[in-house]
Amino acid sequence: MTQEAQILTFIIVVSIISLGYAGWLASWVLKKDMGTPKMQEISNAIKEGAVAFLNRQYKTIISLALLTAVIIFGIYYGVQNNASLAWKTGIAFIFGSFSSALAGYVGMHIAIRSNVRTAAASTRSLDEALKVSLRGGAVSGVTIVAMSLLGISILFLLYGGLSNPEHVPYMLVGYGFGASFVALFAQLGGGIYTKAADVGADLVGKVEAGIPEDDPRNPAVIADLVGDNVGDCAGRGADLFESTAAENIGAMILGIALYQHFGLKGILFPLLARAFGLIAAMFGILIVKTKEDGEPMQALNKGYYLTSILAAVGFWVATDLLLNNNMWFFYAGLVGIVTSILFVFITQYYTEYRYRPVKEIAESAKTGPATVIITGFAVALENTVLPAIVIGIALIMSYYFGLKGSAIEFANNPAGGAITGGGFFGTAIATMGMLSTSAYVLAMDTFGPITDNAGGIIEMSDQPEAIRKKTDKLDAVGNTTKALTKGYAVGSAALAAFLLFNAYLDDVGELMMKAKNLIGQPMSNPLVQKIYETAHTINLADVHVFVAGLLGAMLVFIFASLAIAAVGKAAYSVISDVRAQFKENPGIMKGTSKPDYGRTVDIVTKTALKKMVLPGILPILSPIIIGLIFREFGFGAQAVAGFIMVATIVGVLFAIVLNNGGGAWDNAKKYVETGALGGKGSDAHKAAVVGDTVGDPFKDTAGPSLHVLIKLLATVTLVMAPLFL
């Protein structure tokens, strides 16, 4: 067994161990008691609704995915006339879709069982409640990352990666596209569902009927709790599954540029770094604990910092083992890890009410809802400054570290030739660094809906005030972690996208070389050099590229528009149903008879799934249409690149506007609810509630869906590249 084969085996073993670890966490959580019958009743209703939604959603997604698989096969078979590649890409696509869906399913399966156990644990101790909810969330986090790693490793092995490493990574792009495909629909459908239920329940309950949040008399209350699971948990899970999958494949493609120096090792590096990241997260999750009067956020932060440190160590080991211990590459990885920590800080600053931005929004509530929206929107736009600067510095630093590292390799081994794509490999390593803590971050993220649900269960089962305070505390922490994860997701999406479209340009170059029968020629060949340069030049001053870029920016806006409008429409269906239920059955408001929760769940499920199709198909079709139109002018591949690059830039920043803007409005309301500016029930509070409601579809539907859009654009173009030439 070669050393490379040993490493690949090690990676596969780590993935399997991680899945075992997730299984162990799951059984640990499931053994916990399920509280009072009342609690179980509520939890069962949530479970039922969530499973029903996911089953129906997956049915829609599967039929769309199969259709897409056939199209992919047709393109590779028809355009490329390559049956073997057509089969491999098609199967990789199906496998990627399936893995992404399965990972989301498993995660949610445990999350909807962890909520009631967290509620029950909170009647005993805060520490136990924290552990149950975090570990319940970690099942999702670890499973997702491990499955993505396992899937890619197995495909790489099966497709002959050990013997033909320079070409196999291109065969895996279908896997990344499959993952993106499912992720987009999961995030969109879940995001529309969760906010339609939330907004609908709030408007009709709090505003019209005057009953508090999570009041059992509100027929939409279960739909709201279901939404937390299908949106935040299944949606974000699929999002980060595809981040890790697409990024791994993209990094492997960029690793090919260093093949003359590192051989197979450079291509395996991303997988090994990810495996070490998984190990780091497993430790980080286990050390989280709190005292009864402790601050759960601090406990979670401790785990996060440990994970980051261990991931950094793992990175160093991977660099030592696979990249000739070239420290510049390690530094590039550190850039990524630091970037992820900075994103967490920036997100906190802009979304927590301890700081200026949220306080400003809350202050503006004194003059009514209009000024809340105006001030909040100004703050949301301001939000883009620091992330843009951090991403910019991270890209440039890691690029130059990559160049430095490559120069050293060249100096040590001039026979291997100068490394043309070394800078891009540096940015790829930074992305790996940023994503190395993803399993832990995902655990923190799924912790959010679990504690939110637990709070709802405690509220609806009439638990004493002291217990309620405990779950409220956890719920507040969950809100923070959800905001942080979105910051992390969008930051990593930005880096991953840059990596992915460089992979796309490499792919275009490879296709151009194939067309000229130059495959296998070294970079020193002037013809090869010329092709590389042409493929890697996306001239924005060219009218075709510029217009494509304009359309790319437009795509982001229309996509966000469709997502936000979908929430509005689906929320309206919730409101209509709740009004009808109140009218049909006056006993509901008196508390003498129970509302029909299932009916509301059913209605919002149908509307959300119907409304996810158009925004879902748009980003898949649009780069293909752009590519085909501009191919007529001889600029297909370049126009598509311009299209996705500008879409990425705008998408990243606009997602930050939507995510953090929504988060800030949410917390401005919470700030008022702490008693500031008149407290609950005051006019300022009513104005702040308007801001919160407006922010809902921003932060939980359109924003997170934009992360997926960015990566999906990159993977769909990677797969469809043969069409554009």
Add this chain to the structure above:
Amino acid sequence: MTQEAQILTFIIVVSIISLGYAGWLASWVLKKDMGTPKMQEISNAIKEGAVAFLNRQYKTIISLALLTAVIIFGIYYGVQNNASLAWKTGIAFIFGSFSSALAGYVGMHIAIRSNVRTAAASTRSLDEALKVSLRGGAVSGVTIVAMSLLGISILFLLYGGLSNPEHVPYMLVGYGFGASFVALFAQLGGGIYTKAADVGADLVGKVEAGIPEDDPRNPAVIADLVGDNVGDCAGRGADLFESTAAENIGAMILGIALYQHFGLKGILFPLLARAFGLIAAMFGILIVKTKEDGEPMQALNKGYYLTSILAAVGFWVATDLLLNNNMWFFYAGLVGIVTSILFVFITQYYTEYRYRPVKEIAESAKTGPATVIITGFAVALENTVLPAIVIGIALIMSYYFGLKGSAIEFANNPAGGAITGGGFFGTAIATMGMLSTSAYVLAMDTFGPITDNAGGIIEMSDQPEAIRKKTDKLDAVGNTTKALTKGYAVGSAALAAFLLFNAYLDDVGELMMKAKNLIGQPMSNPLVQKIYETAHTINLADVHVFVAGLLGAMLVFIFASLAIAAVGKAAYSVISDVRAQFKENPGIMKGTSKPDYGRTVDIVTKTALKKMVLPGILPILSPIIIGLIFREFGFGAQAVAGFIMVATIVGVLFAIVLNNGGGAWDNAKKYVETGALGGKGSDAHKAAVVGDTVGDPFKDTAGPSLHVLIKLLATVTLVMAPLFL
């Protein structure tokens, strides 16, 4: 006198005649009677406030402009070591700033005198009121376009353009930058003022005190009426002054590419096309008239269509005279004219309540302010689709028409050499086509604040219902024309910016040639060819350009954030003052004593001017900083190009979101006020008012300021280009 000198003389004569025509219009308007003493009293208060604001604003702008002139001189003297160019560019900058400011001043001088005359005329006939308001607005429109043309023609002549036409256009860039400089501050300061007064007056009057709009008891009511003049009239005037100036200069620079074929004529073409456009507008303005029960919008449209047709004829004549009657160039101009008409239609569809989008927003008012904002924002984002497609098609069509036209010239005269920049010249001609109706469009725009003011004067001077209905009708038309002008301004900004950064790339190429002593060498020289290609390649796949692009997109968002936040803060100062006045003097609300209008005007003036400085300086400094930082990496000029190109793409689309979104919210409220959905005073109306207020800073501060930002970025980089190499 050569034919070229004759043409230049003709252009100058047309400009002077146009100024005379504007003077005649002004005397025609000023001879009209000024109505009752009560009307005059109100009008005088508006006049006083507007003049006070403009005087103070210009003081601030002049000191900033002088500072900038010194910096420009220093850069050209120090970096380029070229005293003559330093003087010429510095003086051109000052001349441009001065002309822009003067044009804005003259326009507003007449506008604030036309309002009361329109009010008085409306007591007699609708036709007379329409004519007074349109001709009052036309003084502004014609003066602005004529001054911009005259300024450039004179500078071109003085700097020796007739003998050295290949280099003089580069010396004029300072003029364009000066115009942009003043335009940005005028639009920002005026935009902040107008909306702070409007939002403040509305919130404290309608919402808190429960008194109607334009009620004389509201101390902010005069400030609100002043705002219409300083924002819409002076602001947009400066904006379109700079559009026409910058576009003329940019087109002249691109015309240099055709010098071997057309000689001086290709460089004079933009000026002649503009002169014919002026003539067309003068006729268009004169034919506008209406019956007593007529539809004023139809009358205005008739004038617009006549202007468009005459402008198209003028274009054909100019092509025949100067461009060898090459019809492809004429077609490119037609593309621009058609684009401007399409933009008018699209804007109407998205902002008038006859159509789906505004109706949808109004419908959503039934479930409260939150859904009004959500639906309105979704509609605002959807707005970007058609404009992006229209701009894209216009750019590509005119580019290919330019290529075709150039190919014919080359075929007819192979000795002149192939025309490298022919496609870009095509897009420049389309921009000229779009801007050829600008004097008429500007007249329609300034018509808006005049009729708005007239309505306010009628309201405050207690005129009978029948008269009120007449001015309400005109005011409604004014709202439409204001929205249309914004659509037109942003569309032309998009085309102009594309032209301008191609001029920038030409400039960079020219500087690179100078550095290598290649000036005067033909394009057939391979070294020249290479430099041209390098200068015209802005590789978005390069990490430096990509990061600069990311920062460019961010600039748009932070700029909009600062503009919107400024309105919020200045509005707060209005609210505080009005509250204080009500408290200090209880007689105001009883109607027994008059509020101190001047005090409110004074406070909002101070705040608006203070708040305009930061967002104003940001777009001037940021490209310079980007250029200097990336020069360290050897990518200064390219990074700046990436920065402004992505900023342009995002800026155009985001301006459309803000303009049309705000316009749609405004009209959704107006739709409810027609009696739909419960009409005035209903809950739906209250919700719609929130949307209207949110839209105010979007559509009248941030959106229009973004148009200027786009062009300012292009002109500042044109001037600062020597710094980046």
